[in-house]
Amino acid sequence: MSTPTSPNSPQGLPLLDMEILRTFLAISETGSFSRAAQQIYRTPSAVSMQIKRLEEMLGRALFVREPRQVHLTPEGETMLGYARQLLEINDEAVGQFLSPQVGGTVRLGAPDDLGTRVLPGILSLFSRSYPAVQVNVRVGRSPDLMRRLDIGELDVALLVAEAGNRPHRLAEPVYREPLVWAGREGGIALQRTPLPIAVADRGCPWRRMALESLNRSGHRYRIAYTCEHTAAQEAATGQDIAITPLPRGLVHAPLRVIEEEEAGLSPLGDYEVLMLRMPARGAAVEALAEHIMEHFAGTPNATAAAVV
Template sequence: MNPMPAEGRAPLPLLDTDVLRTFVAIAESGSFTRAARQVFRTPSALSMQIKRLEETLGQSLFVREARRVRLTPEGELLLGYGRRLLSLNEEAVTQFLAPSLEGRVSLGTTDDVGARTLPGILAQFARSHPAVEVNVVVGSSREMLARLDAGELDLVVCTAGTQDPSMPVEWVHSEPLVWAGREGGMAAQRSPLPVALAHQGCPWRQAALDALDHAGLSYRIAYTCEHCAGQEAAMLADLAVAPFPLGLVRPPLRRIDGGALPPLGDYQLALARRQGLGDAGEALATRVVEAFGTASG
């Protein structure tokens, strides 16, 4: 319901929560394309939403550059309001609809998920279920799944394909696995090709080695890292290229295009649950699935 206008004045427009959510996603990701994957719409649909929002406010909110977008001063001001409005909206709805939960949930995850998706999941879950304690453990998929099987963890977000085939999982995310390197770097032109890979058993590593061997390309394993941050460091130093989920490739890294390197297929994530998971664990599992979107098989 619009607020009653002062006599002789038109009512002020109300900001749509869905549009604000889109605006915040673009601002935080720096890309219409990445934001589109987060809110499960097309980049063109997001462009239309932002155009209408800019027309409503009479201000330009983004400066569009070749590989990214950045906020105008007016956009930076709106970002603060947008975050607070979305948080307040969720708090109000939760107050009436969310059941009161207590307890403790242990969540295992890989470091790539921890770097980009986990902060939002934890923030939203804490607002909706403040009495639930969440214990987060970061490690390899195989390690986390072993701890789940041992009863040490309640939930695990793992790279698909690392779990025992008999273990029931829920597919929650899929995106291209691509070759990445430093913008303007020379690592991709070197022969043999220097590559930075994760630990033994990581599907990224196996996909890269299989693709290079199948293509008959000369390569050398220049760096082996326990976490994807190590691969990123090698790429930033222009010492190697690496297989990386597309959503993690951000400036000054770039996707290596042009068919110079063989395709790697898709990178998929799955959610595994402990048997007998309680209400608090199920609530967190629901939040994880919502954060990644509709499960894909």
């Protein structure tokens, strides 16, 4: 495919592709082609191809590729500044024409894992398309978020639940993924008796699914690490203190997926991300809700259309 050029440029200079610039920015921020691919919902091979096209167009190497991470070259650092400016101008211009009529404030609730890992990227893109909408986020536990929505303190909430277990009749499934056991690569926590596990506080569906799985398989276990945040569970598991239940998509080095057959564990099952919104909350709420659903629908392992 030939690179488009500017008809008004005497040198016939090529035009930069905004999507490729978004990929370049994602790699720069994550330090990894694979993590960037997950962030922008593309395959690693597609990300590599985009950067290859950009480097060939500019005639410069933009990244130094190492086994575990990548770094910007001096030319890449220069390009980073231009990429940020161009993307901001592009998004501001497009947003002004596509959604100038939608404005207001949306109060959004989300559990810790989504609030820290997923929402920032989604809301960043949303703000570019809907610059007149302000989103105020509250991160908390699903039961508390449902209560706040019921009493009018939230407009829309994302919840985490065991697949098929709807905590509210108006909850809409937007994402589904297997929950798996994760342990330290090369660690020995899995060999200990009783089996040490790291789980969230009571009320967390992942905790309930994990304990039910262990009880089905007849494993002796002890709760070695209890915490409110998934990041703490990962940290404990990374130090080989325990094993922990995690969504398959969150298991990265130095952690690994523990397959059930290698340890005699029962399957954990799937979990769902659900959206709960009260009706007739306005155009801004509907715009954000649709934006979130579209992003989850394009995420690997998403089965929103198939969940009943």
